[in-house]
Amino acid sequence: MHFSPKSNTKKSKKIHSEQLDLGVTDPKFPATRYQGSKLKIADWIWENIKDIPFETVLDAFGGTACVSYMLKSKNKTVTYNDILKFNNQIGKALIQNSSTTLADKDIDALLVKCPSLNYKSIIQDNFSGIYYAEDEDKWLDIVTQNIYLMEDKFKKAIAFFALFQACIIKRPFNLFHRNNLYIRTADVERSFGNKVTWETPFDVYFRRFASEANRAVFDNGKQNRAINQDVFEINENYDLVYIDTPYISKKGATVNYHDFYHFLEGLVDYPNWHSQIDFKSKHNRLKPVKSLWNDKKLITDAFDSLFQKFQNSVIIVSYRSDGIPTVEELALVLSKYKKEIVEIEKVIYKYVLSHKESHEILLIAK
Numbered sequence: 074m075h076f077s078p079k080s081n082t083k084k085s086k087k088i089h090s091e092q093l094d095l096g097v098t099d100p101k102f103p104a105t106r107y108q109g110s111k112l113k114i115a116d117w118i119w120e121n122i123k124d125i126p127f128e129t130v131l132d133a134f135g136g137t138a139c140v141s142y143m144l145k146s147k148n149k150t151v152t153y154n155d156i157l158k159f160n161n162q163i164g165k166a167l168i169q170n171s172s173t174t175l176a177d178k179d180i181d182a183l184l185v186k187c188p189s190l191n192y193k194s195i196i197q198d199n200f201s202g203i204y205y206a207e208d209e210d211k212w213l214d215i216v217t218q219n220i221y222l223m224e225d226k227f228k229k230a231i232a233f234f235a236l237f238q239a240c241i242i243k244r245p246f247n248l249f250h251r252n253n254l255y256i257r258t259a260d261v262e263r264s265f266g267n268k269v270t271w272e273t274p275f276d277v278y279f280r281r282f283a284s285e286a287n288r289a290v291f292d293n294g295k296q297n298r299a300i301n302q303d304v305f306e307i308n309e310n311y312d313l314v315y316i317d318t319p320y321i322s323k324k325g326a327t328v329n330y331h332d333f334y335h336f337l338e339g340l341v342d343y344p345n346w347h348s349q350i351d352f353k354s355k356h357n358r359l360k361p362v363k364s365l366w367n368d369k370k371l372i373t374d375a376f377d378s379l380f381q382k383f384q385n386s387v388i389i390v391s392y393r394s395d396g397i398p399t400v401e402e403l404a405l406v407l408s409k410y411k412k413e414i415v416e417i418e419k420v421i422y423k424y425v426l427s428h429k430e431s432h433e434i435l436l437i438a439k
């Protein structure tokens with residue numbers, strides 16, 4: 074195959090102490106387009122936990138990895154976890170990886186057909202007219218299979234990162250929850266979205282996001298890891314555990330990550346994708362998986378089990394002021410296992426003119 078695993082692997086970038094202070098506002102961390110991303114409040118989180126003595130930290134619901142990255146930049150030994158396989162690739166690329174980058178010639182090789190390879194057409198066969206244009210489906214089939222064949226796990230993770238970001242930015246609402254390619258293609262006046270963004274070719278985005286990921290790679294001198302487990306299966310001890318579960322709003326609206334991002338989960342499991350598709354759904358999502366975090370009857374007990382599990386660690390919970398359970402209920406559950414609980418609130422003005430606001434909550438339990 075045309076990838077050489079060790080070639081173009083740059084020397085470790087050690088971050089100097091003054092750079093470490095820049096935290097996640099350091100422009101090296103890529104922009105996120107992910108439901109519930111804490112990128113905008115990562116520095117605020119740090120400000121509130123920086124005086125707690127800790128070395129090892131578990132980011133139990135890691136998502137975009139922006140909180141793990143902030144903690145890595147503060148010289149902590151970080152374990153990033155997320156139940157989704159595609160997110161695990163992001164954690165590998167940005168957290169576990171300390172030195173490997175994707176060279177231009179790796180990217181060039183990824184973007185063309187390899188003559189000796191017999192390509193499958195899973196995306197063209199199953200997602201025609203659902204998420205992307207025909208030529209884009211073809212591009213995705215080729216590039217995904219090329220990425221699959223990469224031998225170096227960190228180069229592969231960076232390539233997947235670039236692929237996911239390109240897929241997300243080209244989607245209306247940055248999601249895969251509906252069969253709604255028509256929003257992109259219809260010739261109508263829109264009050265949202267951006268046709269130029271959607272129509273920019275995959276190649277252009279892939280190169281852009283690969284270089285964003287390359288810029289984010291650094292070594293903090295610690296053995297950081299990215300794991301891919303249901304949080305309840307983790308059996309290790311950490312000084313501090315950061316918890317940012319999927320959230321249920323007061324009105325009962327849930328964020329089902331498996332459903333919203335099923336297409337990316339399919340890309341990362343390309344050979345098995347077809348057998349996992351729920352053909353009864355209009356948008357050919359993956360077969361549904363039940364989650365405690367999406368069930369308002371079960372979520373409070375799920376928090377209870379989680380706090381019990383990590384009761385020997387300092388527990389930090391990101392939450393919202395209008396969730397189910399309420400902040401008060403959550404703090405009560407936490408108080409079963411922890412003596413000292415501090416609640417911190419941050420008001421983010423979303424619409425300055427209409428004065429609508431949403432509150433970010435941080436529970437710090439020692």
Ligand SMILES: C[S@@+](CC[C@H](N)C(=O)[O-])C[C@H]1O[C@@H](n2cnc3c(N)ncnc32)[C@H](O)[C@@H]1O
Nearest residue numbers: 109110111134135136137156303304317319330
């Ligand atoms: C609110 S998001 C986390 C956002 C993240 N803190 C960030 O800033 O990007 C919740 C994450 O939890 C993950 N998740 C859901 N159920 C999980 C489980 N049982 N174990 C581990 N991760 C889970 C989802 O895949 C999703 O990425």
